[in-house]
Amino acid sequence: MNPKTRNMVSLLLVVVICAVVAKGSLQKNLTEQDPRELGDPNQMVVETRHSLPWHDEICVRRGKTELFILPNLFHWNSGSPMKDVFQNLGRPQFQGTFLDQDYYVWKVDVRYDWDMENKYRGRFLAVSFKYNKRVNDVTILEELPPDNTPIPAETEFDLESL
Numbered sequence: 032m033n034p035k036t037r038n039m040v041s042l043l044l045v046v047v048i049c050a051v052v053a054k055g056s057l058q059k060n061l062t063e064q065d066p067r068e069l070g071d072p073n074q075m076v077v078e079t080r081h082s083l084p085w086h087d088e089i090c091v092r093r094g095k096t097e098l099f100i101l102p103n104l105f106h107w108n109s110g111s112p113m114k115d116v117f118q119n120l121g122r123p124q125f126q127g128t129f130l131d132q133d134y135y136v137w138k139v140d141v142r143y144d145w146d147m148e149n150k151y152r153g154r155f156l157a158v159s160f161k162y163n164k165r166v167n168d169v170t171i172l173e174e175l176p177p178d179n180t181p182i183p184a185e186t187e188f189d190l191e192s193l
Contacts, residue, residue, distance in 0.1 A: 072093075072094035072095070073093065073094060074093070074094065074140065074141075074142065075091065075092070075093050075098075075139050075140060075141040075142075075156070076091070076092055076093070076141070076142060076143070076144050077091050077101075077141060077142070077143050077144065077156075077169055077171060078090055078091070078092065078101070078144045079143055079144055079145060088100050088101075088103065088109075089101050089103075090111075091141075091156070091169060098116075098119040098120065099111035099115050099116045099119055099120075099166060100166070101166060101169060102161075102165065102166055102167060102168075108163065108165065109165070110161070110165040110166035110167065111165065111166050112164060112165055113160050113164040113165070113166075114164075116158055116166060117188055120137050120139070120156070120158075121137070122182070122184075122186070122188060123135035123136055123137050123182055124136060124137060124138050124181065124182060125138075125155075125175060125179040125180065125181055125182060126179065126180050126182055127157075127176055127178045127179040127180060128178060129159075129176065129178070132159045132167070132168075133159065133160070134157045134158060134159040134160075134168075134170075135157070135158055135159075135160075135182075136155050136156070136157045136158075136172070136175065136176075136179060137155065137156045137158075138154060138155055139154075139155070139156050140152065140153075140154065141153050141154075141155075141156045141171050142171070143171065151171070152171070153171035153172050153173050154172070154173060154174075155171070155172040155173075155174075155175060156169065156170075156171060156172075157169070157170045157171075157172055157176075
């Protein structure tokens with residue numbers, strides 16, 4: 032083997048070894064910083080693609096318990112059904128409309144997964160649904176929107192019809 036070929040093979044071997052080591056340390060770093068493993072186990076958390084880019088599904092969870100799945104823009108008919116949201120969060124306290132889209136609001140202590148210092152935590156969780164009664168969007172609110180309507184306590188939601 033001539034010296035030029037030997038140098039190229041050696042360089043290629045070093046690059047491959049460095050890539051394997053870098054991938055292993057990156058994977059270890061990502062699992063150590065997984066927001067699902069951090070924070071208060073009773074805190075309701077809205078996961079985001081910013082914090083969990085390697086997860087296929089993101090969700091709203093309490094501690095490690097998944098409450099419902101958020102929609103994936105690249106998958107048709109993704110997101111939890113309305114029935115699952117109502118079963119896990121209970122009866123909503125408020126209802127409103129924003130940009131011709133109905134939403135339900137629950138009074139809960141909630142934060143985004145990237146907000147470990149709780150600087151942007153909210154007191155309300157607003158969930159809107161698509162035409163097929165699947166989760167469309169989730170928003171954390173500090174104050175109620177001005178157009179909200181309280182839902183009377185005696186209002187019953189038939190989970191089977193949702």
